[in-house]
Amino acid sequence: MRSVRPILNVSDVPASLAWFQTLGWETTFVWHEDDGEPGFAGTGSGDAEIFLCRDGQGSRDTRRSEFPFDESTGGVWLSWFLESPQEVDAMHARAVELGLDVTMPPTDEPWGVREFHLRHPDGHTFRVGAHRVG
Numbered sequence: 001m002r003s004v005r006p007i008l009n010v011s012d013v014p015a016s017l018a019w020f021q022t023l024g025w026e027t028t029f030v031w032h033e034d035d036g037e038p039g040f041a042g043t044g045s046g047d048a049e050i051f052l053c054r055d056g057q058g059s060r061d062t063r064r065s066e067f068p069f070d071e072s073t074g075g076v077w078l079s080w081f082l083e084s085p086q087e088v089d090a091m092h093a094r095a096v097e098l099g100l101d102v103t104m105p106p107t108d109e110p111w112g113v114r115e116f117h118l119r120h121p122d123g124h125t126f127r128v129g130a131h132r133v134g
Contacts, residue, residue: 007051009058010122013038061123075123082130085114092116
């Protein structure tokens with residue numbers, strides 16, 4: 001296998017591309033439906049790329065749980081790995097500055113990863129982390 005590219009079901013492709021761009025991701029392509037609206041697109045950061053599909057190819061869930069750090073969601077969970085715990089903290093600070101939905105603050109997990117949880121407007125959750133040294 002050469003690569004894996006998850007596909008996220010989103011309600012609005014341009015809005016999702018803009019959301020990712022605020023975090024430093026770049027649009028890799030946009031495909032327009034017969035109605036002229038973007039229906040499928042790619043967004044990338046480094047070697048990572050995620051596809052976005054308007055109203056298809058998976059589920060999404062924008063409901064908010066009443067419990068902190070609740071992992072029940074109809075959306076997709078993905079792990080983003082950064083180079084260092086310091087980059088995790090910097091990305092967390094950026095997400096907070098932008099007013100994005102951070103559902104768990106940076107936490108040193110017992111499995112050797114520092115991570116925080118970031119929720120996309122369509123309910124997908126990203127575990128943004130890095131391996132801790134030592």
